[in-house]
Amino acid sequence: KMRGSHHILLFLIFACCIRAKKMRWCTVSDPEQRKCAELAKALVAVLPPAAVAAFARLSCVRASNTADCIDKIKANRADIVALDAGEVYSAVKQFDLVVVAKEVYTDGACILSVAVVTNRSLDIRSLQGLRSCHSGARWTAGWSLPLGFLLSRNYLTWSKENPLSQDVGAFFRASCVPGAATMAPPLCALCQGQKSYVRQKNYFCESSHNEPFYNNQGALRCLRRGAGDVAFVDHLALESINASERDSFRLLCPDGSQAxxxxxxxCNLGRGPGGGMVTRHNFRKVVRKFISAVQTQFGRLGKKRQRFQLFNSSLSGESDLLFRDATDKLVVLPNDMDVSQVMGLDYVALLKGLGHEGSSLQDSVVRWCCISHAEQKKCEQWALSIKSDPLVCVRAVSMRDCIEKIKRDEVDAVSLDATHTFIAGKCGLVPVVTEYYSKTVMMHLPWFLFSVGVAVAKRFSSNIFIGNLGGRRSCHGYIYSPAGWLLPYRHTLSQEHNSSAPCDPNQVYNTVFWKGCLPGSQGNLCKVCRGGTGEAATKRCTDNHNERYYGNMGALRCLVGDPSGKSYGDVAFLEHHNLVTNILALNSSGWAKEWKQSDFELLCADGHRAALSEWESCNLGVVPPNSIMTRPVLTARVYDFLMKSQVTASSTEFQLFESHRYGESDLLFKDATHCFVHTSHMDYRSILGEEFYAHAEAVFKCTHSDILEFCNQDVCSIS
Incomplete structure (x- = not known):
């Protein structure tokens, strides 16, 4: 009894809060109007008399389609509507509405886009010229994710001179994309809604249940009736397919197979956020309270769910009315949540890439990420030398910062070492090309594409070897670098410090070495670092070229000491690929005169030493090549840009793969690169190789990483 009184009190408080404001729910069909009316009646029936006046004022506003609902809410002729995430984004960005709640399903808050067929001979790689059924224009699973996938694989080409919808209309022989009538009429050819010159009676190709092929169920209906060859829907819609007919449907997988x-x-084309509810900014507090109260009564666990079920449309003879029937609950969102926080950075970047916000200057340029003053200079020379798409050079502070900026759509591409490629892949970025270090161009990825990590000491320091490095001073390329950070810790660097063998490389190096320079680190592993000078002045230990001991060249500088002859490092962990070239460059630059190749030796994993030329048998492990990474929807554009740049650079004074004229090495790309190999059709995991991937996976399971933590917040979890 006390509990019942408590609930009545809550409703009375709620009734006072909303001050009997009318709540107007926007509907897009007669069945939805009926369900909304049933909800209004149910509210009157279950609420205490004192609250009836407030809740009885729920009214249902009939609109012709979801776009009309958005217009009505903006114009204060309706208050709330639940939309697909793609329409939510448009409502927020173009109509200044606000998201107040998000649908959450039994397996998470996100959906997977799937391509469903009945013909067992079809292949995702050859959809051109077929007939397509889509759940809705700009819908997540029916439009944005599949088109993003097709563009990323270059199966669909978009000239950018035309709106994307025009090129999609030319790609498919015929389509039904409800809501696309104003975008591109050919995308409506397969739709079957009633046609009329009277707007309220025109249902043809509208985002309304009166269009038979509207939403996920409509797209499946389009496929079932043989109107289309492929239907793009979300994975939740598959549950509605009866067991008796499931065997007649198949999914098209990214690798060209069926499942x-x-x-x-x-076997899906990507993931994105589920549906959400929108309203006007000045009405959001009232709407949040209303949604919470309605869900408390009629949600999956609602007290009065026998009277009315919010997430069930079967009694109305349709599906997904007001909300998706698969909704488990609604999460009411706090006031200060930006749309990118609600929907995820990957999804927002995809929509921008597909032109959801209209065309902008960003669509015609490639924004490259630079991590130092020297890289900025080289990038600007690159921009001056090319005759293709304009290049804009954007400054960041590290490779990790570049990955975050690409996620946030602040830059477009960057070349990353193998460990950062691993991180970027985990963050949803994809490879475009991979740097090729052999003079012989092959069509596949042979083992000699790879470099190796080596430990180098001065020849006259004869008492230094692997296993005897305890208390020494170390020089590492930078934090997370494959050769300087990921590979060395696996070996017994010091016999006396090997008992616990922690899996966090930072712990190992802090335990083994007295001090060192590991740019991007902190504490003792920063004490040997020098910082930058002049235009590149920066604090010590930053993980970019402004730190003079950064990278392969920096680790070598650290080993030989500064120009005054003062020595800092006892051992350097770096890559072999440009070691001899860097030694010659140090000599000619005045940094370390009279040092030559024979003054250095390799420290082998078994404890002996060897000449630099013996790197194939004396190394610490294989280092996969650098890859240029970007957001999936940009792969074709970035690839075309790089191919044009590669051709232009070979005929101009500017050299894409040369950095010594800027006083550094490996700026923007490794200097050992001969050309780019197209790898956007490959998974980053296969580029890295299973051994390196497994090694990186194990390390990051026990090593804290801010960038992976940042990316994990943005990944949809589907259990």
């Missing part, structure tokens, strides 16, 4: 419907977790 049963139950394999949607591994």
């Amino acid at each position: 049963p419907l139950s394999h949607y977790m591994s």
Whole structure:
């Protein structure tokens, strides 16, 4: 009894809070209007008399389609509507509405886009010229994710001179994309809604249940009736397919194969956020309270769910009315949440890339990420030398910062070492090309594409070897570098410090070495670092070229000491690929005169030493090549840009793969690069190789990483 009184009190408080404001729910069909009316009646029936006046004022506003709902809410002729995430984004960005709640399903808050077919001979790589059924224009699973996938694989080409919808209309022989009538009429050719010159009676190709092929169920209906060859829907819609007919449907997988419907977790075209509710800014507090109260009564666990079920449309003869029927609950969002926080950075960047916000200057340029003053100079020379798409050079402070900026759509591309490629892949970025270090161009990825990590000491320091490095001074390229950070810790660097063998490289190096320079680190592993000078002045230990001991060249500088002859490092961990070239460059630069190749030796994993030329048998492990990474929707554009740049650079004074004229090495790309190999059709994991991937995976499971933590907040979890 006390509990009942408590709930009545809550409703009375709620009734006072909303001050009997009318709540107007926007509907897009007669069945939805009926369900909304049933909700209004249910509210009157279950609320205490004192609150009835407030809740009885729920009214249902009939609109012709979802775009009309957005217009009505903006114009204060309706208050709330639930939309697909793609429409939510448009409502927020173009109509200044606000997201107040988000649908959450039994397996998470996000959905997977799947391509469903009945013809067992079809292939995702050859959809051109087929007939397509889509859940809705700009819908996440029916439009944005599949088009993003097709663009990223270069199966669909977009000239950018035309709106994307025009090129999609030319790609498919015929389509039904409800809501696309104003975008591109050919995308409506397969739709079957009633046609009329009277707007309220025109249902043809509208985002309304009166269009038979509207939403996920409509797209499947389009496929079932043989109107289309492929239907783009979300994975939740697959549950509605009866067991008796499931065997007649198949999913198209990214690798060109087909799979049963139950394999949607591994056979899909990408993931994105589920639906959400929008209203006007000045009405959001009232709407939040209203949603919470309605869900308390009629949600999955609602006290009065026998009277009315918010997430069930079966009694109305349709599906997904007001909300998706698969909704488990609504999460009411706090006031200060930006749309990118609600929907995820990957999804927002995808929508921008697909032109959801209209064309902008960003669409015609490639923004490259530079991590130092020297890289900025080289990038600007690159921009002056090319005759293709304009290049804009954007400054960041580290490779990690570049990955975050690409996620945030502040830059477009960057070349990353193998460990950072691993991180970027985990963050949803994809490879475009991979740097090729052999003079012989092959069509596949042979082992000699790879470099190796080596430990180098001065020849006259004869008492230094692997296993005897305790208390020494170390020089590492930078934090997370494959050769300077990821590979060395696996070996017994010091016999006396090997008992616990922690899996965090930072712990190992802090334990083994007296002090060192590991740019991007802190504490003792920064004490040997020098910082930058002149235009590149910066604090010590930053993980970019402004730190003079950064990278392969920096680790070598650290080993030989500064120009005054003062020595800092006892051992340097770096890559072999440009070691001899860097020794010659140090000599000619005045940094370390009279040092030559024979003054250095390699420290082998088994404890002996060897000449630099013996790197194939004396190394610490294989280092996969650098890859240029970007957001999926940009792969074709970045690839075209790089191919044009590669051709232009070979005919101009500017050299894409040369950095010594800027006083550094490996600026923007490794200097050992001969050309780019197209790898956007490959998964980053296969580029890295299973051994390196497994090694990186194990390390990051026990090593804290801010960038991976940042990226993990943005990944949709589907269990």
